[in-house]
């Protein structure tokens with residue numbers, strides 16, 4: 001990760017981070033070495049183009065191809081445990097005080113001998129232990145791939161079984177250009193009834209229609225990305241009235257070509273001018289070689305968000321977190337106290 005020293009002490013919240021996109025490069029190389037996987041791990045620039053996004057390969061397809069490659073690295077329960085622990089430790093080291101980590105148990109069990117339920121159990125155990133060890137809160141979201149509807153019910157059952165053990169949300173992710181969300185309506189109804197909260201990737205690479213569908217038909221209270229809302233004033237009004245939260249990920253949005261120019265990310269316009277509820281997140285810190293500190297630094301230095309707006313973003317994220325009220329209130333109080341201390345701002349401020 002590149003690391004943005006200036007913002008590393010600023011207390012933050014990340015609601016949109018994929019476990020599969022959070023694996024340290026060095027860990028991937030070690031796994032490849034241990035399991036004799038056929039990847040060019042000694043040719044680092046070449047290896048990086050296989051598992052990380054670079055500016056010369058900006059597209060949704062390129063990102064989805066990384067996830068397909070990464071599935072080959074999940075060879076054992078020990079690996080799932082290790083990558084989960086490292087993802088939590090890396091978030092904590094970046095002063096992420098509350099993390100929601102989303103993952104697809106089908107992806108984690110695609111190339112090994114264990115079941116999605118076993119993979120999920122590894123993530124639950126490892127994330128709970130790591131969270132205690134580094135003193136942050138972590139909750140889990142089960143992510144269903146739009147292109148694998150045949151596995152969706154199995155994943156819903158896994159999510160429902162884990163409701164009292166760290167799993168608090170359900171997500172729909174993947175190729176929204178070619179895979180419709182219609183087959184998932186009943187499934188997301190069941191998820192709501194089971195007490196799961198809903199965050200859906202929508203309007204990342206498509207227009208506003210997918211965002212409207214996620215809000216109205218899938219009952220999403222949070223939208224992953226949602227860049228496409230810019231094209232629909234009525235939908236902006238609807239999202240504002242409902243208090244729908246938008247999980248923006250600046251570097252991801254640029255490197256997947258959801259936006260054309262990084263310095264023209266619409267987060268400020270949608271927050272300040274249109275009054276939408278917005279947050280900043282990493283999406284995939286390893287794939288995009290970015291930390292949440294990097295994102296805050298960019299938003300401040302290049303997009304013009306003020307320190308007060310960035311604090312408000314984290315408090316807003318805490319209010320929309322898929323958390324019980326007791327933990328949520330503690331998190332909000334913690335952030336407010338830290339912001340009042342005023343000693344965690346970037347040195348150059």
Ligand SMILES: [Zn+2]
Nearest residue numbers: 018201224283
């Ligand atoms: Zn995502």
